[in-house]
Amino acid sequence: MSKEELLKKMEQAIIEGNKDEAEALAKEAIKENLDLNEVIDKGYVPGIQKV
Structure with a gap:
């Protein structure tokens, strides 16, 4: 996954309130x-x- 993709997914995880995804992306x-x-x-x- 590119850095840009990772950053966009992090933003979306926060918007959606998906703490598990946000944590997994931080570890990545x-x-x-x-x-x-x-x-x-x-x-x-x-x-x-945005939230």
Whole structure:
């Protein structure tokens, strides 16, 4: 999965309130050694702002 796909899925998981998916995606980001600040800022925060 590309970084962009992962970030979009993170945003959607937050919007849907799917905590299990959000957690699984966070673990995937860690596994892929992504910048976790970027993951939060571009994945989870946009979802939080929409909710």
